[in-house]
Amino acid sequence: MASSYVDSSGRSLADYPRPSVAVDTALLTVPEETGQLSVLQVRRHRDPGWALPGTFLHEGERLIDAVQRSLRDKAGVVGTSPRQLHVFDDPRRDTRGWVLSVAHLDVVRPDQLAGRDRARTRLVPVDRPGMLPYQHDEIIERAVSELRRRYASAPDPDHLLAEPFTILQLRRLHQAIAGRPLQPDTFRRKMGLQLTGTGTRTTGTRGKPAELYLRER
Amino acid sequence: MASSYVDSSGRSLADYPRPSVAVDTALLTVPEETGQLSVLQVRRHRDPGWALPGTFLHEGERLIDAVQRSLRDKAGVVGTSPRQLHVFDDPRRDTRGWVLSVAHLDVVRPDQLAGRDRARTRLVPVDRPGMLPYQHDEIIERAVSELRRRYASAPDPDHLLAEPFTILQLRRLHQAIAGRPLQPDTFRRKMGLQLTGTGTRTTGTRGKPAELYLRER
DNA sequence: GTAATAGTGTCTATCAGACATTATAAC
DNA sequence: GTTATAATGTCTGATAGACACTATTAC
Numbered sequence: 001m002a003s004s005y006v007d008s009s010g011r012s013l014a015d016y017p018r019p020s021v022a023v024d025t026a027l028l029t030v031p032e033e034t035g036q037l038s039v040l041q042v043r044r045h046r047d048p049g050w051a052l053p054g055t056f057l058h059e060g061e062r063l064i065d066a067v068q069r070s071l072r073d074k075a076g077v078v079g080t081s082p083r084q085l086h087v088f089d090d091p092r093r094d095t096r097g098w099v100l101s102v103a104h105l106d107v108v109r110p111d112q113l114a115g116r117d118r119a120r121t122r123l124v125p126v127d128r129p130g131m132l133p134y135q136h137d138e139i140i141e142r143a144v145s146e147l148r149r150r151y152a153s154a155p156d157p158d159h160l161l162a163e164p165f166t167i168l169q170l171r172r173l174h175q176a177i178a179g180r181p182l183q184p185d186t187f188r189r190k191m192g193l194q195l196t197g198t199g200t201r202t203t204g205t206r207g208k209p210a211e212l213y214l215r216e217r
Numbered sequence: 218m219a220s221s222y223v224d225s226s227g228r229s230l231a232d233y234p235r236p237s238v239a240v241d242t243a244l245l246t247v248p249e250e251t252g253q254l255s256v257l258q259v260r261r262h263r264d265p266g267w268a269l270p271g272t273f274l275h276e277g278e279r280l281i282d283a284v285q286r287s288l289r290d291k292a293g294v295v296g297t298s299p300r301q302l303h304v305f306d307d308p309r310r311d312t313r314g315w316v317l318s319v320a321h322l323d324v325v326r327p328d329q330l331a332g333r334d335r336a337r338t339r340l341v342p343v344d345r346p347g348m349l350p351y352q353h354d355e356i357i358e359r360a361v362s363e364l365r366r367r368y369a370s371a372p373d374p375d376h377l378l379a380e381p382f383t384i385l386q387l388r389r390l391h392q393a394i395a396g397r398p399l400q401p402d403t404f405r406r407k408m409g410l411q412l413t414g415t416g417t418r419t420t421g422t423r424g425k426p427a428e429l430y431l432r433e434r
Numbered sequence: 435g436t437a438a439t440a441g442t443g444t445c446t447a448t449c450a451g452a453c454a455t456t457a458t459a460a461c
Numbered sequence: 462g463t464t465a466t467a468a469t470g471t472c473t474g475a476t477a478g479a480c481a482c483t484a485t486t487a488c
Contacts, residue, residue: 017276018235059234060308087319091277102304207439208485424466425458
């Protein structure tokens with residue numbers, strides 16, 4: 001493909017102007033405390049306020065590595081699986097120059113955020129993200145839609161629950177992501193078919209003990 | 218956001234190395250002659266063979282404008298609506314340097330391709346795209362999946378048919394995109410509800426005249 | 435026993451697939 | 462009339478929502 005880009009004037013790759021490329025990430029999780037789908041934000045460096053974690057792409061670096069580096073450096077989060085969402089390409093988006101930003105979605109278990117720097121980061125429910133610079137609110141919207149689409153038909157595809165888990169735990173997670181209550185019986189019937197029962201049950205809980213399940217089918 | 222990227226060493230935006238950014242497009246259409254979902258390919262400049270149309274992003278240019286420029290210059294196609302699919306970011310993908318490529322999907326009516334340069338371009342069914350450089354086959358796969366998803370539930374969302382049209386015309390289009398036959402009666406029931414009948418009917422055709430419909434609901 | 439939660443039975447509405455039937459044109 | 466296509470009727474099976482009911486635990 002490269003050579004097909006060389007135009008009739010014979011200009012080579014190095015002759016073309018190049019934009020800076022950044023990554024920005026909507027890191028979503030469901031904290032135990034609130035049970036609400038929330039997004040990680042970090043303090044901005046120069047300006048007051050909060051923003052999504054982001055960084056510039058380093059030379060020869062892959063986008064996914066830049067995302068993981070920014071999450072490690074800015075929030076102490078490791079072991080994530082970012083996915084691309086969209087490229088924001090308005091040339092006037094950044095006042096300091098020509099910057100393309102590749103928005104990402106990442107989803108983590110709350111325990112993966114345990115060691116985060118609480119002075120420099122915060123977790124905010126996705127439906128009240130506060131004032132954010134640039135199009136970070138749009139990134140959150142895209143991230144939430146994508147996550148809801150993923151969780152609509154499959155049980156916990158992003159492995160937010162530690163195995164084994166009960167169907168109630170699974171349903172609470174899916175409700176947090178969907179942002180609305182889900183029918184207990186319908187949910188059980190749809191998702192239960194995609195789970196493997198362990199035969200063991202919870203103990204010490206109120207009511208009838210629930211069976212514990214594994215994701216693997 | 219920009220200022221939040223400045224790291225603790227105080228490096229500014231211009232100090233970061235920058236990749237070249239390209240766009241590549243899977244331009245899909247359904248030619249009258251074959252009735253098969255097909256993708257536009259252009260002759261490569263230096264190497265033998267064919268590739269998807271692409272170009273480098275010009276300074277301050279938006280991605281969508283680069284896509285439209287490449288389609289105009291390489292295939293004489295105008296008036297399209299490209300959509301982003303994915304960023305290909307393997308630093309070793311292009312032997313001549315560090316190039317990010319933003320893959321796009323574009324869908325056009327066959328008449329929009331009437332004036333194309335037939336010596337430099339060809340239309341190939343998407344299921345037999347031939348040998349393509351880099352990850353252009355993957356771009357086609359993503360483009361087709363996305364198009365099938367869009368056409369699964371709505372009647373001709375990308376306006377490939379000139380209005381008014383019959384349900385048979387609509388179903389043939391959807392079959393070409395789905396790559397499989399669709400039940401006439403089920404299709405009519407699902408899509409018919411989302412169309413507006415004009416009251417007028419085809420004339421001069423064999424069999425019972427078909428009603429003509431508009432997309433608008 | 436009561437309260438609470440897990441899990442199942444079952445009715446209804448909706449919808450896709452499949453097939454039959456009716457309607458209306460060209461010939 | 463015959464043939465071809467459009468449009469509708471209707472049966473069946475699958476599934477979601479809704480509600481009732483049974484099962485098993487803590488207390």
